[in-house]
Amino acid sequence: MAQRIEAYSYEGICELMKEWGQPRFRAKQLVQWLYQKGVDSYDEMSNLPASLKERLEEEASLKRATVVDKQVSKDGTRKYIVQFSDGAAAEMVAIPSQDRLTVCFSTQVGCSMGCIFCATGKEGFTRNLLPGEMLDQIIIAQKDMGMRVTNLVGMGQGEPFLNYDNVLAAMRLANSPDGLNIGARKITISTCGILSGIRKFAGEPEQFTMAVSLHSAVQKSRDVLMPSMVHQTLKDLKQDIRAYQEESGRRVTYEYVMIDGLNDDDGHLWALVDFCRGTICHVNLIPINEIEGSVLQPSRESTVNRFLKELEKRGIEATLRQSRGSDIAGACGQLKNLRR
């Protein structure tokens, strides 16, 4: 049995309550306290019987993540370092825009994939995050910003599909009306292209959004940029994305970091156009954020504009991702672990 309530999915909480002989509505009450109201202790859960609270304390304790550092950008973006009960820490970013609040959350502490342009990749892997630890990040942002989180992106630290079950459990709790009640379409998960995960995700009933970090449609340079993906061909990746679309009917976003001289010449442009053909997609071009100790530079503005124009000319929807919070190193790929 798990020792912490954070480890449970909604379903798991239902099973636990059933096992403990509790009435059916108990799981709903517990989930509401944990993730809708976001209280810090079982003591505060006023409609739960004292005996249940005691048992929960003993057998499935609640240990909320805490904020150990916070930085506020000129543009309103806030970056937090949250620490979990074992001392491991991960970063999370809250990005307000008009009536929206987007939270970019971490799914692992560190990442094992080692992409050469990514600060998280350079830090290595520490551990998977539990569903409740992912929800904690969102609740922290919501409380601190004083507004409801409307959009979620799993683009912080970690590769979500290497922590599939916990990530899906977190997405479901975030989507649930008893949890954070965020629309499924407004919850995006980003993968570097783990095929087993894409296949599994295709069968999930919710209309969650999937983004795939493509970064290059030329095998050779993708292998350089994402060394852990060398065993995987672009052909297989495309095949599985197409199968995903057929099964789910959902559009895919391709993320494409643009690095000067590495993946931004004409050969790469035409390969990208070719890769997009036959899939319903949206391309997100992201001039790379510079990271400490790296010589990689973002593509020139004229190159980025050329990519945008040529993709659009061919009927491929493309946008430039504006970097938010870059003055606090809160931009994508700049999220680092902090071990204290």
Ligand code: SAH
């Ligand atoms: N592991 C997942 C999700 C986390 S990374 C994935 O790779 O998709 C989320 C996004 O941040 C990815 O698209 C990644 O390419 C981007 N990113 C990483 N490093 C970056 C950098 N230095 N500048 C801009 N974006 C970066």
Ligand code: SF4
């Ligand atoms: Fe991991 Fe994504 Fe960074 Fe690659 S880009 S190292 S998969 S977090």
